[in-house]
Amino acid sequence: GQQLNQSPQSMFIQEGEDVSMNCTSSSIFNTWLWYKQDPGEGPVLLIALYKAGELTSNGRLTAQFGITRKDSFLNISASIPSDVGIYFCAGRGSGGSNYKLTFGKGTLLTVNP
Amino acid sequence: DVKVTQSSRYLVKRTGEKVFLECVQDMDHENMFWYRQDPGLGLRLIYFSYDVKMKEKGDIPEGYSVSREKKERFSLILESASTNQTSMYLCASSQGGRDYGYTFGSGTRLTVV
Numbered sequence: 001g002q003q004l005n006q007s008p009q010s011m012f013i014q015e016g017e018d019v020s021m022n023c024t025s026s027s028i029f030n031t032w033l034w035y036k037q038d039p040g041e042g043p044v045l046l047i048a049l050y051k052a053g054e055l056t057s058n059g060r061l062t063a064q065f066g067i068t069r070k071d072s073f074l075n076i077s078a079s080i081p082s083d084v085g086i087y088f089c090a091g092r093g094s095g096g097s098n099y100k101l102t103f104g105k106g107t108l109l110t111v112n113p
Numbered sequence: 114d115v116k117v118t119q120s121s122r123y124l125v126k127r128t129g130e131k132v133f134l135e136c137v138q139d140m141d142h143e144n145m146f147w148y149r150q151d152p153g154l155g156l157r158l159i160y161f162s163y164d165v166k167m168k169e170k171g172d173i174p175e176g177y178s179v180s181r182e183k184k185e186r187f188s189l190i191l192e193s194a195s196t197n198q199t200s201m202y203l204c205a206s207s208q209g210g211r212d213y214g215y216t217f218g219s220g221t222r223l224t225v226v
Contacts, residue, residue, distance in 0.1 A: 035214075040219075040220070041220065042117075042203050042205075042218050042219050042220050043156075043203075043217050045215075045216075048214055088156065090214070100146075100158075100161065103156045105153070105154065105155030
């Protein structure tokens with residue numbers, strides 16, 4: 001089946017620093033999504049990407065749909081303590097159960113005030 | 114505000130008990146999903162349903178079953194709870210079609226003793 005490799009697994013940064021994380025897939029995806037999970041809560045959708053090369057921002061967050069359609073990147077600028085949480089990438093391919101998402105294993109972000 | 118509601122935030126059950134986890138969504142979504150989340154393993158799909166009374170196995174269905182008698186409700190059943198089923202369980206829903214992400218519930222932290 002489809003697999004996503006998300007890196008890094010964890011990050012420990014100082015407040016104000018920029019953050020980058022990425023996901024790569026073994027197959028082509030038509031949709032890339034980025035979620036954030038606050039401690040003790042369910043994941044919440046941050047950004048959705050639908051076209052290869054697309055670059056989309058949501059406040060201090062910017063995500064890109066890779067040209068090859070096999071990868072995606074999330075950047076967080078000027079991190080703040082409330083950015084703490086687990087960030088998941090998710091992708092959707094074509095054919096079969098095309099409403100089903102494949103998730104990465106997550107990047108745990110810790111921000112030191 | 115659209116919602117996915119999981120009936121319990123925390124549950125403690127004994128080994129061998131039959132356990133029901135309930136999930137209700139108010140968005141008229143066709144698709145519903147059950148995941149379990151464990152440290153280092155990310156989100157693993159247990160079962161999903163794309164219509165009332167329809168269900169499909171995910172990646173780790175062993176020891177679980179599901180029920181979807183009404184569109185808004187998707188129940189996860191642990192037939193005979195075991196300690197290795199101690200985990201965070203997340204329910205999600207989505208509209209049909211390729212361009213929609215999932216909306217997650219807040220999760221149920223299940224401990225089997």
